[in-house]
Amino acid sequence: MDSFRDKSAAKQAIPTSPNKPRSTKWHRMYFFLAGFDVLVVVLSVLLNHLIVDTYHRSIKANQSWVQQLSSYSTLGSLASTVNAPGNNVFDTHNVEAESRNMNEALRVFNEHLAMAKKQLEVRIAHEAEHSADIQAFTLALKDEVGAVDAAMVEMVNEALLIFSYFREGQSDNAGKRMATMDRKFALLLASLSTVRDRVGLIQSKLLEEELESVEELRRVEYAIMVFVLLMVSAAMIYGGKIRREMESQAAEREGYLAVLRESEKQARQQASLLDKAQDAIVVHGMDNRILYWNKSAERLYGLSKEEALGKSAQELIYQGSAAFNAATNSLIETGDWADEVTLRRRDGCTITLESHRTLVRDDDGQPQSVLSINTDITHRKTAEQEVQRLAFYDQLTGLANRRLMLDRLQHLLAGSSRRLHTSGIILIDLDNFKALNDTLGHDRGDMLLQQVALRLCGCIRESDTVARLGGDEFVVLLDGLNENPPEAAIQAKAIGEKILKSLNISYQLDGYEHHSTPSLGIALFQGQLSTADDILKRADLAMYRAKAAGRNTMRFFDPEMQAVATARARLEVDLRQGLQDNEFILHYQPQVNSEGRIIGAEALMRWQNPERGVVFPGEFIPLAEETGLILPLGRWALQAACTQLVAWARHSETARLGMAVNVSARQFHHPDFVEEVLQVLRYTGADPKKLKLELTEGLLIEDMEGTVAKMIELKEIGIGLSLDDFGTGYSSLSYLKSLPLDQLKIDQSFIRDVLVDSNDAAIACAIVSLSKILGLSVIAEGVETEAQRTFLVKHGCQTYQGFLFSPPLPAEQFVEYVRERFMASTDFPWTKTESP
Numbered sequence: 001m002d003s004f005r006d007k008s009a010a011k012q013a014i015p016t017s018p019n020k021p022r023s024t025k026w027h028r029m030y031f032f033l034a035g036f037d038v039l040v041v042v043l044s045v046l047l048n049h050l051i052v053d054t055y056h057r058s059i060k061a062n063q064s065w066v067q068q069l070s071s072y073s074t075l076g077s078l079a080s081t082v083n084a085p086g087n088n089v090f091d092t093h094n095v096e097a098e099s100r101n102m103n104e105a106l107r108v109f110n111e112h113l114a115m116a117k118k119q120l121e122v123r124i125a126h127e128a129e130h131s132a133d134i135q136a137f138t139l140a141l142k143d144e145v146g147a148v149d150a151a152m153v154e155m156v157n158e159a160l161l162i163f164s165y166f167r168e169g170q171s172d173n174a175g176k177r178m179a180t181m182d183r184k185f186a187l188l189l190a191s192l193s194t195v196r197d198r199v200g201l202i203q204s205k206l207l208e209e210e211l212e213s214v215e216e217l218r219r220v221e222y223a224i225m226v227f228v229l230l231m232v233s234a235a236m237i238y239g240g241k242i243r244r245e246m247e248s249q250a251a252e253r254e255g256y257l258a259v260l261r262e263s264e265k266q267a268r269q270q271a272s273l274l275d276k277a278q279d280a281i282v283v284h285g286m287d288n289r290i291l292y293w294n295k296s297a298e299r300l301y302g303l304s305k306e307e308a309l310g311k312s313a314q315e316l317i318y319q320g321s322a323a324f325n326a327a328t329n330s331l332i333e334t335g336d337w338a339d340e341v342t343l344r345r346r347d348g349c350t351i352t353l354e355s356h357r358t359l360v361r362d363d364d365g366q367p368q369s370v371l372s373i374n375t376d377i378t379h380r381k382t383a384e385q386e387v388q389r390l391a392f393y394d395q396l397t398g399l400a401n402r403r404l405m406l407d408r409l410q411h412l413l414a415g416s417s418r419r420l421h422t423s424g425i426i427l428i429d430l431d432n433f434k435a436l437n438d439t440l441g442h443d444r445g446d447m448l449l450q451q452v453a454l455r456l457c458g459c460i461r462e463s464d465t466v467a468r469l470g471g472d473e474f475v476v477l478l479d480g481l482n483e484n485p486p487e488a489a490i491q492a493k494a495i496g497e498k499i500l501k502s503l504n505i506s507y508q509l510d511g512y513e514h515h516s517t518p519s520l521g522i523a524l525f526q527g528q529l530s531t532a533d534d535i536l537k538r539a540d541l542a543m544y545r546a547k548a549a550g551r552n553t554m555r556f557f558d559p560e561m562q563a564v565a566t567a568r569a570r571l572e573v574d575l576r577q578g579l580q581d582n583e584f585i586l587h588y589q590p591q592v593n594s595e596g597r598i599i600g601a602e603a604l605m606r607w608q609n610p611e612r613g614v615v616f617p618g619e620f621i622p623l624a625e626e627t628g629l630i631l632p633l634g635r636w637a638l639q640a641a642c643t644q645l646v647a648w649a650r651h652s653e654t655a656r657l658g659m660a661v662n663v664s665a666r667q668f669h670h671p672d673f674v675e676e677v678l679q680v681l682r683y684t685g686a687d688p689k690k691l692k693l694e695l696t697e698g699l700l701i702e703d704m705e706g707t708v709a710k711m712i713e714l715k716e717i718g719i720g721l722s723l724d725d726f727g728t729g730y731s732s733l734s735y736l737k738s739l740p741l742d743q744l745k746i747d748q749s750f751i752r753d754v755l756v757d758s759n760d761a762a763i764a765c766a767i768v769s770l771s772k773i774l775g776l777s778v779i780a781e782g783v784e785t786e787a788q789r790t791f792l793v794k795h796g797c798q799t800y801q802g803f804l805f806s807p808p809l810p811a812e813q814f815v816e817y818v819r820e821r822f823m824a825s826t827d828f829p830w831t832k833t834e835s836p
């Protein structure tokens with residue numbers, strides 16, 4: 001199975017390689033840098049081109065303006081040549097020659113000027129690529145060139161006038177115009193100078209602008225160069241890393257692929273071997289998804305590989321059973337799990353498997369998958385069950401047979417000697433079964449036995465055993481009866497009665513109605529050194545006694561047990577009858593303070609039965625609690641006590657007395673208890689402040705929260721709460737603290753020997769101290785002697801109850817008793833903390 005491990009490990013290692021996300025990041029970075037570098041290089045090439053172009057254009061523009069400038073300078077000298085013949089004529093007087101010279105000079109000047117104008121027109125046409133300033137300068141230049149032309153015309157006209165004066169011999173007039181001509185010439189030169197200045201200005205402006213844009217481009221170029229440098233360095237650094245990364249990844253990937261190829265090859269080989277295995281082999285991941293499913297799994301579970309792979313093993317095989325999760329948890333803890341598993345296949349067949357599951361961990365020790373090898377043991381199991389059925393079960397009824405019953409009895413014997421509880425055996429024999437067999441035939445006899453078996457099973461708890469010993473003899477084994485033998489006898493008797501009742505109902509035997517009765521023998525045992533055989537013999541003996549007593553009855557092996565069970569049964573019947581016939585009365589026992597004054601009474605129940613005489617509560621209260629009769633009895637006692645309270649309230653001697661009433665645990669825990677108390681108070685009109693309920697510690701064991709809630713409700717009505725028999729139960733400071741109590745009642749067992757037993761004395765004193773700490777009052781019960789009272793007074797207990805003062809008395813005698821004594825003037829002391 002290593003192949004599963006290698007294969008999946010290899011598969012997982014590639015995608016989960018920790019370098020993968022990093023290398024992707026490197027790659028992205030690399031491509032980003034490279035792209036950015038290309039962009040920056042293209043930009044810088046473009047910029048360079050722009051700069052060079054700008055230089056080039058600047059140089060060309062300047063060259064042309066320099067030409068322009070020299071051309072306007074030439075115009076200056078040409079203008080002088082035009083002007084010179086006008087002056088020369090005064091010296092030479094050769095008008096014609098000078099006139100020709102001037103025309104020639106004017107032609108050359110005009111040619112030059114026309115050429116300069118043309119150049120200017122061309123420039124104006126291209127000036128759009130220059131700034132507005134330069135365009136304005138150039139347009140102004142055009143006007144200024146026009147002014148030169150005009151100044152030249154004026155100067156030439158003056159010269160022509162001078163030539164005409166000379167021709168006409170008017171040298172004086174010619175001399176007079178000479179000054180005018182010189183002025184016109186000066187104007188011409190000034191216009192030419194303006195043109196040259198303008199050209200110079202344009203030239204310098206152009207240069208300035210070109211320089212500015214070149215500088216701008218250069219700055220951008222520098223910035224790009226710096227950026228490019230940074231990018232190139234970064235690309236070099238990261239590029240190196242990326243290259244190394246990619247190289248190592250490539251090597252790694254190659255390694256993985258090799259492992260993968262190899263492990264896939266192995267997996268294929270091993271899978272084909274595993275397909276030949278008889279056992280169903282299944283591998284599933286920790287998410288339960290099935291990863292491998294061999295041919296035997298297809299046969300065993302009736303599901304093809306295609307149907308199984310990728311599905312949840314828990315859903316597909318184990319039908320979502322929670323036991324699967326429990327098994328997986330234990331597997332994760334221990335690494336291995338093995339057990340028998342019974343499953344229902346898709347076709348409805350039930351199969352039993354011997355399942356071994358092993359946890360496969362990855363290289364880091366983390367659970368990775370579960371390998372499960374399942375052997376079909378359905379046939380073996382069926383055979384085993386059949387063998388068991390034949391060996392341990394009765395073929396006719398399906399009940400346990402004698403062998404299994406003896407085995408279970410041995411276990412009970414061993415268990416009952418270890419534990420405290422009592423066990424029992426009931427031997428059941430059908431009366432006159434032989435006669436049925438002889439008259440109606442064996443088939444009907446068998447039918448009766450089968451129906452008896454069914455009815456017996458309906459009479460017992462699941463933990464008990466019903467067995468057929470053979471013929472018409474059955475046995476019931478009872479486990480976990482009460483540890484107290486008389487109580488256990490009562491429980492066994494109740495089950496015996498149930499069996500008697502059930503088996504007495506008539507049977508339908510193939511159309512024939514038959515009435516059958518059983519005789520039951522009961523034997524109880526509790527850790528005695530007895531054998532199973534002894535116990536069976538005792539039950540057998542008891543059963544024969546039942547037969548001898550007239551059949552259709554039951555008998556105990558132990559006559560004492562028999563007596564207890566019978567007496568208890570009679571008591572219950574009488575108790576129910578007594579309740580119906582109002583045979584119960586209350587006696588009242590005084591509760592006295594340290595001054596000997598009566599502060600109240602405890603109501604104690606008595607049962608006046610015509611046959612039994614006066615029965616004390618110790619004899620019937622436990623049975624009443626067990627049977628639930630305590631609920632009507634307790635209700636009656638509470639109502640009778642409250643009625644008495646109201647009667648006392650009408651007489652001054654008894655008006656201030658309080659009344660303590662005992663409440664049993666079952667009574668208190670009844671959901672309607674508080675409501676019932678309220679009803680009684682409403683019905684009788686008794687003052688709740690004069691009523692005190694005596695609760696026992698045992699009552700506090702069950703449902704502490706609900707108990708406290710009820711106590712609070714009662715206290716809110718004004719009722720006092722006293723904790724009876726204090727010190728004998730599960731006293732604990734923690735629960736005492738949280739109870740809304742008024743009083744602790746020291747149990748009489750501590751008072752009895754308080755003077756002779758230092759432990760009892762210490763306990764009594766401790767209870768008194770405790771009550772002080774908790775702010776509760778305290779009363780001692782069972783005070784029989786003056787010495788006990790003195791001891792209690794000395795140790796701070798100031799309220800008492802006991803034969804020293806009076807036994808419980810019937811109502812009339814109690815009133816007599818009170819009258820004889822002076823009534824206490826205090827209020828109800830259990831609602832106050834007493835001071836020593």
Ligand SMILES: Nc1nc2c(ncn2[C@@H]2O[C@H](COP(=O)(O)O[C@H]3[C@@H](O)[C@H](n4cnc5c(=O)[nH]c(N)nc54)O[C@@H]3COP(=O)(O)O)[C@@H](O)[C@H]2O)c(=O)[nH]1
Pocket residue numbers: 589602603604605616617618621634637662663664694724725748781782783784801802803804807808
């Ligand atoms: N749920 C109810 N329980 C009740 C009711 N009436 C009684 N009881 C319970 O029965 C217990 C026994 O009662 P009883 O037999 O009446 O005994 C009481 C006294 O007679 C007896 N006692 C009083 N003084 C002395 C004494 O000095 N010596 C002595 N040996 N016995 C004495 O003690 C019993 C009072 O005990 P307590 O209630 O603990 O104060 C009785 O304990 C109740 O639990 C009922 O109506 N409902």
